[in-house]
Amino acid sequence: MAGNQKSKAKAEQARGKAKEAAGRAVGNERMTAEGRAEQSKGDARQAKEKGKDTFRH
Template identity: 50%
Template sequence: MSVGDKAKHTAEDAKGKVKEAVGKVSGNERMQAEGQADQAEAHAAHAADKAKDTAKNTGQEAKGKVREVAGAVTDDESAEAKGKAEQLAAKAKQHLNK
C-alpha cells in the first residue's frame, strides 16, 4: 500500500468521525450513520490494500526462496545471495505493511 493510499484511508476515516460527531451533537441520525458508514468504508479499503500487499510480498518471498534453492543446487552463489536478498526485502516490506 502506498503512503498516498494510507493517507487517503486515514482522511476518509477522519471525515467519517467528524460526520458522526456532528450528527451526534446535532441530533441528526442520518449524518451520524453516514459518518459511521464512511469510517467502515475507509477501514475496508485499508484492509483490502493490506491483503493485496501481503499477497504480493508473499509471492516475492517465494520467488526469492526458489532463486536461493536453485542457486544452492547449481552452486551459483550469486543466485543464492540474490534469492536471500529478495526474501529479506519481501519480509521487510511485509513488516512495514502492518
C-alpha cells in the first residue's frame, strides 16, 4: 500500500512538472499554475508517506 502511494506521489510530481513546462512553452499561465499545484500535491503526498515510514520503523 505505501509503495503504491509513493509511486502515485512521484507520478503526480512528474505530471505537474510536465504540465508546468508545457504551460510555459505555450504561454498559458493557467496551465503553468495547474502544473505547480499538481507538483505541490505530489510533494504533500510524498511527505505524508515519509512521515508514516518514520513511525513504522
